[in-house]
Amino acid sequence: MELPQLHLALVGTPNSGKTSLFNALTGSRQKVANYPGVTVERKEGFFVTPLGRQVSVVDLPGTYSLRGRSPDEEITRDFVLGKASGETAPDLILCVADSTNLRLTIRLLLELKRTGRPMVLVLNMFDIASRRGITVDVERLANELGVPVVTSIAVRKGGTADLLALTDEISAKLAAEPGENNWRVLSVAELRATQREADRIIADCVSLPSRPDTWTARIDAIVLHPVGGLIVLAAILFVMFQAVFAWAQPLMELLNSGFDSLGEFVHATLPAGLLQSFLQNGVISGVGSVIVFLPQIIIIFLFILLLEDFGYMARAAFLMDRIMGGAGLHGRAFIPLLSSFACAIPGIMATRVIDNKRDRLTTILIAPLMTCSARIPVYTLIISAFIPAKDVWGFINLQGLVMFGLYAAGIISALAVSFLIKFFMLRDYAPAPFMLELPDYKMPRLKSIAIGVYTRAKMFLHRAGTTIFSMMVLIWFLASFPQPPVGATEPAIDFSLAAIIGKALAPLLAPVGFNWQIAVALIPGMAAREVAVAALGTVYAIEGGKEAAEQIGQVLATKWSLATALSMLAWYIFAPQCASTLAVIRRETGSWTWMAVTFAYMLVLAYAASLLTYNVAVAFGAG
Amino acid sequence: MTDIHDTRPHMPLGLAQRGYTGVIQHLSAKDAGSALSDIELESRLIELGFVEGARVEVLHEGLVGRDPIAVRVDSITIAVRRREAMAIIVA
Numbered sequence: 001m002e003l004p005q006l007h008l009a010l011v012g013t014p015n016s017g018k019t020s021l022f023n024a025l026t027g028s029r030q031k032v033a034n035y036p037g038v039t040v041e042r043k044e045g046f047f048v049t050p051l052g053r054q055v056s057v058v059d060l061p062g063t064y065s066l067r068g069r070s071p072d073e074e075i076t077r078d079f080v081l082g083k084a085s086g087e088t089a090p091d092l093i094l095c096v097a098d099s100t101n102l103r104l105t106i107r108l109l110l111e112l113k114r115t116g117r118p119m120v121l122v123l124n125m126f127d128i129a130s131r132r133g134i135t136v137d138v139e140r141l142a143n144e145l146g147v148p149v150v151t152s153i154a155v156r157k158g159g160t161a162d163l164l165a166l167t168d169e170i171s172a173k174l175a176a177e178p179g180e181n182n183w184r185v186l187s188v189a190e191l192r193a194t195q196r197e198a199d200r201i202i203a204d205c206v207s208l209p210s211r212p213d214t215w216t217a218r219i220d221a222i223v224l225h226p227v228g229g230l231i232v233l234a235a236i237l238f239v240m241f242q243a244v245f246a247w248a249q250p251l252m253e254l255l256n257s258g259f260d261s262l263g264e265f266v267h268a269t270l271p272a273g274l275l276q277s278f279l280q281n282g283v284i285s286g287v288g289s290v291i292v293f294l295p296q297i298i299i300i301f302l303f304i305l306l307l308e309d310f311g312y313m314a315r316a317a318f319l320m321d322r323i324m325g326g327a328g329l330h331g332r333a334f335i336p337l338l339s340s341f342a343c344a345i346p347g348i349m350a351t352r353v354i355d356n357k358r359d360r361l362t363t364i365l366i367a368p369l370m371t372c373s374a375r376i377p378v379y380t381l382i383i384s385a386f387i388p389a390k391d392v393w394g395f396i397n398l399q400g401l402v403m404f405g406l407y408a409a410g411i412i413s414a415l416a417v418s419f420l421i422k423f424f425m426l427r428d429y430a431p432a433p434f435m436l437e438l439p440d441y442k443m444p445r446l447k448s449i450a451i452g453v454y455t456r457a458k459m460f461l462h463r464a465g466t467t468i469f470s471m472m473v474l475i476w477f478l479a480s481f482p483q484p485p486v487g488a489t490e491p492a493i494d495f496s497l498a499a500i501i502g503k504a505l506a507p508l509l510a511p512v513g514f515n516w517q518i519a520v521a522l523i524p525g526m527a528a529r530e531v532a533v534a535a536l537g538t539v540y541a542i543e544g545g546k547e548a549a550e551q552i553g554q555v556l557a558t559k560w561s562l563a564t565a566l567s568m569l570a571w572y573i574f575a576p577q578c579a580s581t582l583a584v585i586r587r588e589t590g591s592w593t594w595m596a597v598t599f600a601y602m603l604v605l606a607y608a609a610s611l612l613t614y615n616v617a618v619a620f621g622a623g
Numbered sequence: 624m625t626d627i628h629d630t631r632p633h634m635p636l637g638l639a640q641r642g643y644t645g646v647i648q649h650l651s652a653k654d655a656g657s658a659l660s661d662i663e664l665e666s667r668l669i670e671l672g673f674v675e676g677a678r679v680e681v682l683h684e685g686l687v688g689r690d691p692i693a694v695r696v697d698s699i700t701i702a703v704r705r706r707e708a709m710a711i712i713v714a
Contacts, residue, residue: 195669217682220693
């Protein structure tokens with residue numbers, strides 16, 4: 001007989017190892033979506049118990065209490081109480097604790113008990129606790145708390161066996177009706193009382209370490225040093241960007257030549273005509289030009305997840321808090337802004353760790369100014385076509401220097417915008433508190449990180465396969481139809497819809513040095529910035545003949561002036577057009593206004609920067 | 624219970640230097656000048672383990688204005704700005 005599916009929910013404080021337990025239980029059988037109406041990531045996974053029961057488990061956002069002071073924490077509260085819209089209440093709550101650090105979790109558990117839901121306390125990272133000489137009287141703890149307690153080592157194979165067995169045991173005798181819900185928002189006195197109770201229980205059941213964690217203290221002595229810490233942070237960021245640009249290169253070239261060969265194969269196999277043009281210019285070169293960025297996306301997420309898992313991200317926020325505070329940003333904005341270098345979408349979604357609305361709004365507004373990886377292809381293409389690869393001062397590569405300058409321009413304008421927002425718009429604003437746990441350092445769990453990177457890579461490929469693919473089909477269609485009349489001598493594209501649209505927009509963009517081909521390319525660039533490169537490729541390929549797409553850089557070098565190229569670079573520092581980012585901003589802020597504000601201010605900045613760059617360049621004779 | 628901490632003068636943790644160790648005497652959110660309401664600030668501090676009797680040690684300070692501070696609270700480390708730490712009265 002098939003057993004009914006069991007619904008579990010993981011609840012715990014931040015840094016309790018909840019996510020690595022979730023990964024250990026479910027492996028890659030995960031589904032990432034959003035809760036209805038809010039952009040809080042909903043992570044659900046599936047596994048089967050030893051007795052063959054199907055289990056679904058939801059990894060709820062980390063929280064210290066059920067008060068719900070941010071959208072994340074509200075989800076956790078509503079989910080536990082069975083009030084989240086469209087969700088069934090969990091059959092069993094797994095309250096996950098870091099065994100080396102029980103104080104805050106035991107307090108949370110005492111609060112959770114009031115909800116009357118069946119619950120188990122999972123003492124995670126039990127191996128680390130044992131190694132540090134912490135001993136826990138598990139049986140006594142279970143008696144004192146009145147809930148079953150089980151130990152687990154999420155990172156070790158078989159480390160969750162006890163938990164799985166207990167899940168079977170409990171689910172066999174789960175009462176049809178959960179206990180009565182007595183939970184309400186705790187007063188300060190009640191909070192204090194539960195913390196006292198938690199401390200008493202811990203004193204009775206846990207013997208504290210004879211060997212404290214000296215590694216964390218030693219690492220922090222360097223990493224949190226007021227000056228040394230900033231140097232370490234700069235070094236980490238340098239290695240990260242070096243990795244994104246240098247280490248990813250061979251893989252990207254491999255992918256690139258793979259797509260080129262595929263395109264040539266199609267070109268050679270199919271008869272000349274619409275189908276051949278569609279597959280080679282539309283599908284393969286279009287989608288290929290985006291998938292090429294997969295290595296960079298993987299590397300940047302690998303770094304972010306590694307640093308997060310190691311425990312460094314909270315330190316980075318600590319170091320940057322006052323420095324960013326000068327520009328009106330919160331220390332916690334550092335991580336979302338760092339993620340925005342990969343892509344503004346995960347960056348903007350990550351701003352939900354900022355619980356103050358105004359701090360969060362400022363961070364959301366400037367996140368798209370961080371140079372996302374989608375701009376890399378545009379930069380690389382133009383730089384390699386127009387900037388000579390010579391050394392300046394003997395050791396600095398000029399191309400690299402221009403690239404660095406573009407990144408710096410993005411960061412500086414982000415800080416400037418943030419400062420202006422603070423100064424003009426949110427004037428009556430008192431700085432929000434910065435309170436953050438600095439967890440002990442832990443060896444990153446490779447399997448858990450691999451699962452995290454895999455999930456992100458899958459999301460990126462999914463986007464490339466849907467949004468970007470359909471945009472490429474559209475741009476190919478616009479550039480190919482209507483077909484030129486028989487006997488026409490001009491290039492085919494001059495008769496297309498794309499040319500009509502591009503030429504209509506061209507007068508608006510002429511002051512910044514853009515021709516109609518660029519105007520055409522900026523339109524599909526709305527879907528994703530990197531598509532602009534593919535679109536330029538398609539436009540010039542259809543214009544110039546079949547072979548041209550492979551040397552798009554050389555084509556640009558002959559068709560554009562240096563001033564136009566520089567103007568295009570300046571435009572892309574701001575590049576307002578990215579429909580997905582705008583959609584995320586609308587969802588996160590819950591307002592069309594802020595989306596419109598973002599689009600408008602970035603458009604104005606882009607136009608102004610290009611106008612300035614173009615005219616200065618022309619004045620210096622680069623026109 | 625006689626403890627050296629009972630005889631030391633009370634002071635806000637927000638004024639403590641790096642290396643300071645002490646015991647939390649009480650919380651006084653209304654004097655802190657935080658952007659949060661008194662109840663909210665006090666609740667958050669308790670949720671992060673700042674309760675009466677907890678041992679605290681100031682481990683690290685930031686570069687600008689020696690702010691924020693990293694405080695060891697019994698067995699965990701919490702980063703907090705000095706402005707909020709003014710609500711924690713130690714001795």
